[in-house]
Amino acid sequence: MVEREIKASIQKKEIKNGEIILSVKDLFVKNDKGRTVVKGVNFEVKEYEIFGIAGVSGNGQKELIEALTGLRKWEKGEVQFFGKKYDRFSSKLFRRLNISHIPEERTKFGVVANLPIYDNSVLRTYDNCNFCRGLILRYNNIKDFSKKIIKEYNVMAPSINTRIKFLSGGNIQKFILGREISTKKDFIIAAHPTYGLDISATRDIRDLLIKMRDEGSGILLVSEDLDEILEISDRFAIMYDGEFIEITKPGELSIEEIGLMLGGLKSKNREERLS
Amino acid sequence: MIVIEKRKKYNTKQNLIIIIISIFLSLFISSLIFSLRGINPFFALYKIIFSSFGSLYGIKETITKAIPLMLCGIGLSIAFKGKFWNIGAEGQLLIGAVLATWVGLFIGKNLPSIILIPLMFLAGFVGGGLVALIPALLKVRFNTNEVISTLMLNYIIEQYVQYLVYGPWKGKTQYGFPYTDNLPPNALLPIIKGSRIHYPTLIIAIILSILIFFLLFRTKLGYEIRVIGENPLSAKYAGIDYVKVILIMMFLSGGIAALAGVGEIAGIHKHLTYPSQISSGYGFTAIIVAWLAQLNPLLVIVTSLFFGGILVGGDVIQTSFGFPFATINIFNGLMLVFISIGYFLIEYKVSFKGAEK
Numbered sequence: 196m197v198e199r200e201i202k203a204s205i206q207k208k209e210i211k212n213g214e215i216i217l218s219v220k221d222l223f224v225k226n227d228k229g230r231t232v233v234k235g236v237n238f239e240v241k242e243y244e245i246f247g248i249a250g251v252s253g254n255g256q257k258e259l260i261e262a263l264t265g266l267r268k269w270e271k272g273e274v275q276f277f278g279k280k281y282d283r284f285s286s287k288l289f290r291r292l293n294i295s296h297i298p299e300e301r302t303k304f305g306v307v308a309n310l311p312i313y314d315n316s317v318l319r320t321y322d323n324c325n326f327c328r329g330l331i332l333r334y335n336n337i338k339d340f341s342k343k344i345i346k347e348y349n350v351m352a353p354s355i356n357t358r359i360k361f362l363s364g365g366n367i368q369k370f371i372l373g374r375e376i377s378t379k380k381d382f383i384i385a386a387h388p389t390y391g392l393d394i395s396a397t398r399d400i401r402d403l404l405i406k407m408r409d410e411g412s413g414i415l416l417v418s419e420d421l422d423e424i425l426e427i428s429d430r431f432a433i434m435y436d437g438e439f440i441e442i443t444k445p446g447e448l449s450i451e452e453i454g455l456m457l458g459g460l461k462s463k464n465r466e467e468r469l470s
Numbered sequence: 471m472i473v474i475e476k477r478k479k480y481n482t483k484q485n486l487i488i489i490i491i492s493i494f495l496s497l498f499i500s501s502l503i504f505s506l507r508g509i510n511p512f513f514a515l516y517k518i519i520f521s522s523f524g525s526l527y528g529i530k531e532t533i534t535k536a537i538p539l540m541l542c543g544i545g546l547s548i549a550f551k552g553k554f555w556n557i558g559a560e561g562q563l564l565i566g567a568v569l570a571t572w573v574g575l576f577i578g579k580n581l582p583s584i585i586l587i588p589l590m591f592l593a594g595f596v597g598g599g600l601v602a603l604i605p606a607l608l609k610v611r612f613n614t615n616e617v618i619s620t621l622m623l624n625y626i627i628e629q630y631v632q633y634l635v636y637g638p639w640k641g642k643t644q645y646g647f648p649y650t651d652n653l654p655p656n657a658l659l660p661i662i663k664g665s666r667i668h669y670p671t672l673i674i675a676i677i678l679s680i681l682i683f684f685l686l687f688r689t690k691l692g693y694e695i696r697v698i699g700e701n702p703l704s705a706k707y708a709g710i711d712y713v714k715v716i717l718i719m720m721f722l723s724g725g726i727a728a729l730a731g732v733g734e735i736a737g738i739h740k741h742l743t744y745p746s747q748i749s750s751g752y753g754f755t756a757i758i759v760a761w762l763a764q765l766n767p768l769l770v771i772v773t774s775l776f777f778g779g780i781l782v783g784g785d786v787i788q789t790s791f792g793f794p795f796a797t798i799n800i801f802n803g804l805m806l807v808f809i810s811i812g813y814f815l816i817e818y819k820v821s822f823k824g825a826e827k
Contacts, residue, residue, distance in 0.1 A: 288709075303704070304703050304706075305707070306704060307696075307704050308700070309701075310697070310700055317693075319708050321690060322690060330689050331688060331689050332689060332693055
């Protein structure tokens, strides 16, 4: 019941047509063991759009995201961000783009547990001219910035000097999201952003993503939570065994059909419709 | 049942208490060793402390010994901050000594002091840095365990120094001793009258401790070092260039440790001699110096003075009680063990609970 009530609290604006921000063509990516786990994926994400990728974990989502964020090389294929084509990508190059990245495992990648909140607030932006002059970090600005994040995104923390490991998962996630979207707005890559969070933190984060979309950001959302995909995405792909089985809109397919596709079965109806 | 859990919060006061308790426990265990030899431990401890801090002569000697410890400790703090376990400060110090001798004795012996001495320090710094790059490169290229590579490099460098002083560099004026010739006067560091304190090195050490503190906590490079040290995965996520940072960090670490060797040669020994004479394990003692200072270069000044005092005290218990010098290594070892336990207890809470049914 609680969930219903909370769900009703957001209303997405009408879809606006925006420019293409990310376009991926025929992308192949290998996993750590050298097996190709992303097999020729094609999609585009525009401004004012949340593009979801639904799928059971282990079907190549992780490798796809790692390739798009510079953490992993891709085998072949083409990636374009903001109309610029990239053949390969480093995480350093990725950092310079105006793209937020909310990583899969927040305490493993997203923050440095033993450093204070203010150090964590510039993890991917510490060489912005706002935060460093030459080789020297401008800690006054950094501390102001982290105070701003905590205030604006409702992060419950005793002070900015607290080591981030003492915060709860939801607060860490709100902090990461706040940190990312307050400096890099154009595009957001979010992997399992609400995984393991309580209802209210989940709500806050979904609302934030929708707000960013309404303001013009493009969002690539990977989630195992089908409800999340159906609730906030505008279009979504169903990923199985490294391929997009289907790209559809919420409401077009029944839950049963989606469920079958997540298990690798193509919808019969669709085949019929196409023929 | 013993339950170990991460502490939810901790404060500096508790932190300090744990450190003090670890020092006292190591003192207590060392007293047992004195007691076993039939010496009143309080008297022995009094001797150690009085001889190093209780007289003007003692204080001068303490400072003299603290200089190399300080430089090595600062160098190690940088590497340890990045969780790179540099156990090679001893070898890096020796390379500094070799290069100082090389520049002072062969390359620039006719240069005026004002040029020659900075040149010796520079050569030592670069040499130590390059030597430290070897394990760093092995680490980033082949993921070699740096504890082993840095430790083993010490022995290679020790043997190299032995080779130099017994072989090609053996001095003609040293009556057959395995020493190089003495450095010319223009290559020697000035000392404070009536002591062995070569103050230029001391000044360099103190300036460096401030600079490195600033580097670690206020600059981009320091930030990158700390992120890599605490969480290499988020460093990758943050787009930090792991290879570049590790290499720069180890170059600095080894270079600063090597300055200690330059100071020892140009300030105290005046010639290159056996490795164990140049450094009585400063590079290893500096590991404890750095940890006791919680890897804070400013605190290294304090902890290096403390351990300088312990080393002086070690000399004294040798002469007054006929103890072997190794006794002081036992003390240092105990100190490291207890400090490590102390750090563990700062991070984790250990409690005893009855077995649950």
